[in-house]
Amino acid sequence: MNQPLMPKATAVWLIDNTALTFEQIADFCSLHILEVKGIADGDVDHGIRGADPIAAGQLTRLEIEDCQKDKNARLKAIQKRDDLPEVARRVGKKYTPLSKRQDRPDSIFWLVRNHPELLDSQIGKLVGTTKSTIQSIRDRTHWNSANLTPVDPVSVGLCTQVDLDNAVQKAFKRIEKRKAEEAKKYEGEGISAPENIINEQVEEINIEQNVEPVNPVNTETETATEEKTEEKISPEESNNQEEKEYTSDSVFAKLNELKKED
Numbered sequence: 194m195n196q197p198l199m200p201k202a203t204a205v206w207l208i209d210n211t212a213l214t215f216e217q218i219a220d221f222c223s224l225h226i227l228e229v230k231g232i233a234d235g236d237v238d239h240g241i242r243g244a245d246p247i248a249a250g251q252l253t254r255l256e257i258e259d260c261q262k263d264k265n266a267r268l269k270a271i272q273k274r275d276d277l278p279e280v281a282r283r284v285g286k287k288y289t290p291l292s293k294r295q296d297r298p299d300s301i302f303w304l305v306r307n308h309p310e311l312l313d314s315q316i317g318k319l320v321g322t323t324k325s326t327i328q329s330i331r332d333r334t335h336w337n338s339a340n341l342t343p344v345d346p347v348s349v350g351l352c353t354q355v356d357l358d359n360a361v362q363k364a365f366k367r368i369e370k371r372k373a374e375e376a377k378k379y380e381g382e383g384i385s386a387p388e389n390i391i392n393e394q395v396e397e398i399n400i401e402q403n404v405e406p407v408n409p410v411n412t413e414t415e416t417a418t419e420e421k422t423e424e425k426i427s428p429e430e431s432n433n434q435e436e437k438e439y440t441s442d443s444v445f446a447k448l449n450e451l452k453k454e455d
Contacts, residue, residue, distance in 0.1 A: 196223045197222055197249075197251055198244075198249070201224070201241055202244035203243070203244050203246050203251070204218050205232060205243040205244075206244055206246065208232060209243055210245075211257055212261045213260055213261060213268075215229045215230055215233070217260055217264070217267060221252075221270070251270050251271060252270060252271065253271065256268060256269060289320075289321040289351065293350060293351055296346075296351060297351065298330060298341055299341055299343060299344035300344050300346035301316060301320055301322060301327055301330050302330055302341045302342070302344075303343035303345055304316050304319070305331055310361070310365060311361070311364050312364065313328065318360075319351070319356060319360060320346055321351070
């Protein structure tokens with residue numbers, strides 16, 4: 194059986210509003226029976242405000258009535274999460290504790306530098322700041338821009354890694370959708386896509402295949418230099434080099450002949 198969120202406060206409410214025995218209350222709240230008696234007498238934890246387990250979705254009124262009729266029965270908590278009351282989702286600007294607000298400019302600087310694909314609205318939701326502050330950090334016009342150091346917002350607790358990953362995935366999907374729409378637009382008009390879109394697609398293919406991009410200018414310069422080097426070496430120079438090699442051999446041969454004649 195799951196323990197109530199506030200066992201002593203729940204025990205106070207059950208003592209004041211039901212006819213359950215101390216044993217039943219102690220068993221449900223995971224407390225000792227003497228502790229429950231002390232709470233009933235006001236000797237233990239005096240002044241605790243009772244917590245209604247019915248309103249909290251931990252018990253049903255029918256369960257309490259059945260246990261009041263049978264002293265040997267034990268309270269059974271609600272196990273299904275669907276039966277628990279839904280917590281209203283907070284709508285509005287994200288609240289940032291005072292102890293972490295000083296880390297927001299550094300975290301914004303980190304997001305702007307490492308994730309330029311994120312929109313200002315996405316950064317504002319992650320960190321809990323305004324678009325004007327984000328724009329000032331982008332433009333380096335922030336009053337403390339000289340002292341900003343990039344800090345991961347996940348490490349300082351401003352957002353979770355799951356929220357950051359979801360924001361990055363949404364940003365990439367938005368960029369891919371925009372590229373596809375632009376490509377379809379140019380194809381429908383019978384115009385070739387701009388060079389920036391083609392280059393981005395080629396770079397993505399090269400990154401996936403781990404192929405280094407080939408620069409046609411460099412290849413032309415390399416071939417030109419090779420042709421120049423070949424042109425520089427004339428046939429006369431090559432013949433002179435061969436003659437030099439043959440003259441050295443002939444000199445040694447003549448020396449050997451002179452030794453034999455002596």
